[in-house]
Amino acid sequence: MQNKIYDTLIIGAGIVGCSVARYLSKYKGDIAVLERYEDVCCGTSKANSGIVHAGFDAKHGTLMAKYNVEGSRMYPKLAQELDIKYRNNGSIVLCLSEEDRPKLISLYENGISNDVEGLRIITRDELLTLEPKVSDEAVCALYAPTGGIVCPFDATFAMAENAAHNGAEFYFDTNVTAIVREEALWKIMTSNGTYLTRTVVNAAGCYSDVFHNMVSSKMIRITPRRGEYFLLDRTAGDHVSHTVFRLPGKMGKGVLITPTAHGNILVGPTAEDIEDKDDVSTTAEGLDKIRHQSSLSIKDLPLNKTITSFAGLRSHEDGHEFIIGEAEDAEGFFDCAGIESPGLSAAPAIGADVAEMIAYKLDLQEKEDFDPYRTGITDPFALSEDSLNELIRVRPDYGRIVCRCESITEGQIRDAIRCVPGARSLDGVKRRIRAGMGRCQGGFCSPAVMEIIADELQMDISDVTKKGKGSRIIVGENKAL
């Protein structure tokens, strides 16, 4: 058992846990994040649409609506402070028949009630000027100029790095197994020892009901709602420029088509309630559904340019609402539960609010030296020729390309491992700087990336993993067999 008593322990290093950590690191206090996987951003935060929703969809009066709109307003400044890849590309909801027009109007009215700026219903003619490839069936659309796109990995890593820079600790491979109250403290049992803390933040994604129900008699239930996707190559990247939705249905926002912050096109997601909180497999039926549904919105979508498919799990709470704040019957236990979509958009606002609640509860004082800034890893191709030459003179590894599809250099890979918290696996490198994220999906660069990881972390190459424990890549020697 650790002797240290923390002010706050946060369970889960997704976008929500890292956002709470970042905003709480503004205050004097000891905080740490406990994560069962080997890195930040291994849960739902790594597998979503990457959209900063404008906030017209979440039902007026709900926490979802409040935090969505606030979070969406925070992103532009946050992106500057933390050097996050974010673009305000605007979003469009298509209305594919006159019969559906009243539904579009009520969506517009809900957005106006939520205080979303600039919302307009646009005619088919205006729609075609914004998105020339929309379906011939589209009669009009809702246009939300404040909608945006963000790299969800970048946003999560940036929050984590900035929190760490301001004193937050991170414990990986630390699976929380039980939480018990001991006098004025919480005792957290994990696969990596026992921790003591004054307050707990439950940001465990699909598992947030498990932890809430351990300490509260007011039970909640989270159902994993799986969403599958196709990711298209960057050569298809200009097929749409806005995020294009259909009218939302009972199971959510439906299949959408959007550019990503890195210039790919993302098509999906499906929505299917499942039992297994970790089942992120894709299915033939799900992918067929996406093929069919996307063709109803956008013409000639080049799905033959798919480079990968994947799935993520929404933390769907029975009441379809975020559960945020101190549990009524568990003093010092703060929930961030049921954070399904628009959780990525809402995360900055949730983080700021929960940090404030905890600071008030513990009477934490603000630090004089909090540093809100974080600089991401240098993109050599964003530099002028002179600056690039100077960089390569000082860091020759920035002159050696390792990932050809995404033009990623050895220097960037080394910096992805050296940052704090840094990459420890192939996926950790991939999510931080995109080596292995392109057309060949790591087929070419993986061995070279593994060598760099082994060199940086002073480990045997056979111990390098794809994504932490249980995912070793080298299992033996061909010739020895």
Ligand SMILES: Cc1cc2nc3c(=O)[nH]c(=O)nc-3n(C[C@H](O)[C@H](O)[C@H](O)COP(=O)(O)OP(=O)(O)OC[C@H]3O[C@@H](n4cnc5c(N)ncnc54)[C@H](O)[C@@H]3O)c2cc1C
């Ligand atoms: C298909 C899909 C599309 C989406 N699209 C969007 C979108 O476009 N825009 C938007 O705003 N939102 C979107 N969302 C929602 C958004 O992705 C989530 O709301 C957000 O990522 C939730 O973040 P989180 O930190 O709560 O959860 P997670 O990222 O899942 O983090 C929870 C963390 O807790 C850890 N954990 C769990 N159990 C334990 C344990 N026992 N011990 C230690 N750690 C533990 C997990 O390993 C995980 O890392 C989408 C979601 C899905 C599934």
